[in-house]
Amino acid sequence: MRPKNLEKEQAIRTIALQIIAEEGLENLSMQKLAKAANVSPRTIYIKYQDKEDLLIKLFLEEVLGAYEKAILTQFSPDMEFAKGVKKLWQNTFQYLKNNRHSFVLLQYGKSSPLLNKAFQQANIIEGHFFAPIHHFLEINMTNNIIKKFPHEVHRALLFSPIFDLVNEYFDYQSRPKQIITEKILLECCEAVIKGILI
Amino acid sequence: MRPKNLEKEQAIRTIALQIIAEEGLENLSMQKLAKAANVSPRTIYIKYQDKEDLLIKLFLEEVLGAYEKAILTQFSPDMEFAKGVKKLWQNTFQYLKNNRHSFVLLQYGKSSPLLNKAFQQANIIEGHFFAPIHHFLEINMTNNIIKKFPHEVHRALLFSPIFDLVNEYFDYQSRPKQIITEKILLECCEAVIKGILI
DNA sequence: CTCGTAAGTAAATAAACATTTACTTATATT
DNA sequence: AATATAAGTAAATGTTTATTTACTTACGAG
Known part of the structure; x- marks a missing residue:
């Protein structure tokens, strides 16, 4: 089994916070995030159920x-x-x-x-x-x-x-x-x- | 000249605040707002230049x-x-x-x-x-x-x-x-x- | 009363959206 | 070394988005 690449997970979280801080939560899109984090949109969905799940985990954990x-x-x-x-x-x-x-x-x-x-x-x-x-x-x-x-x-x-x-x-x-x-x-x-x- | 209907303007503002409070700023869309305020999307654009203008006036004035x-x-x-x-x-x-x-x-x-x-x-x-x-x-x-x-x-x-x-x-x-x-x-x-x- | 004009509408447009499909890759186990 | 399997990708899906186009309506000035 191929192991999860933790750097990618961290990149997603870090870039998401950056976009939210600079453009606002209301301007964060999954495709923009994927592109900025150098990752396929699908990769985000491997780690998070959907956009709400991503935001909640970002907020509570990160x-x-x-x-x-x-x-x-x-x-x-x-x-x-x-x-x-x-x-x-x-x-x-x-x-x-x-x-x-x-x-x-x-x-x-x-x-x-x-x-x-x-x-x-x-x-x-x-x-x-x-x-x-x-x-x-x-x-x-x-x-x-x-x-x-x-x-x-x-x-x-x-x-x-x-x-x-x-x-x-x-x-x-x-x-x-x-x-x-x-x-x-x-x-x-x-x-x-x-x-x-x- | 047909005069502006102030009730419509107020409806737009009131409903916009309602949607933001209940679903969040990140879930306010112009079409959703128009429908909920019983107004055509175009009507919003008569009173506000664009979405950002609407949000800023809502925030500063209303x-x-x-x-x-x-x-x-x-x-x-x-x-x-x-x-x-x-x-x-x-x-x-x-x-x-x-x-x-x-x-x-x-x-x-x-x-x-x-x-x-x-x-x-x-x-x-x-x-x-x-x-x-x-x-x-x-x-x-x-x-x-x-x-x-x-x-x-x-x-x-x-x-x-x-x-x-x-x-x-x-x-x-x-x-x-x-x-x-x-x-x-x-x-x-x-x-x-x-x-x-x- | 009628007419010019801005307010208003319904429907359309193109771009962006969240999410999925179909496929490829990397590696831990055998 | 071979293989099973989850991680990962690129491209596509259908939907929703902001905004506009083409048309209609209401009313104050003449």
């Missing part, structure tokens, strides 16, 4: 899975609260700024009904994405360090600003100079922490 | 313009800081929860390169969207009420959480009960304010 791994490096649920949040912000910024293509698909996950649904189902079925972070918040709630909120609310308060800031980071071509610096980012992280402490 | 108007009602730049931010949060929540279709396209504005670019250009050319809010922040910076940051950073810290919270509000079908209540929202708003005060 993007969300990799992001989860990156954000959790050197993080532990029993870190001191401010230190833990700062580490998560640092990791998020490091990862996203070096993976703009993944960042764009991550944003599409908040708009596209297909990806939105896929995320919810994956989150329900496989327990939880970002479980160590949930544990971290749980510990700090029971120790009366932070205000008591559902996880979804904590997530919004602690992490949604950094996504907007990363967006600004990438938009700086349209401005005279970069406004999102490490220093600003740290100050923002501290503001967010201050807001949520008891 | 969605962003209406949102700006809604968020600024009963808001004034010289309100006391906490009071002003609370009013902006209230208005945002009121408007978005009653206009889910607009909310989805607003989210696409953060992913789709086409809409992203359109927003930036509109923001540069017509001065500024949300100018009264910029003024409000300016006043409160010079009065040493809040930390000094660029506007983009203030926007991320003050308003990105509420978009995530509105998303959670709409996701409640997938959960036993609604977690985003007026009470939680107010507490979140207060957390965000606390973080940014000097």
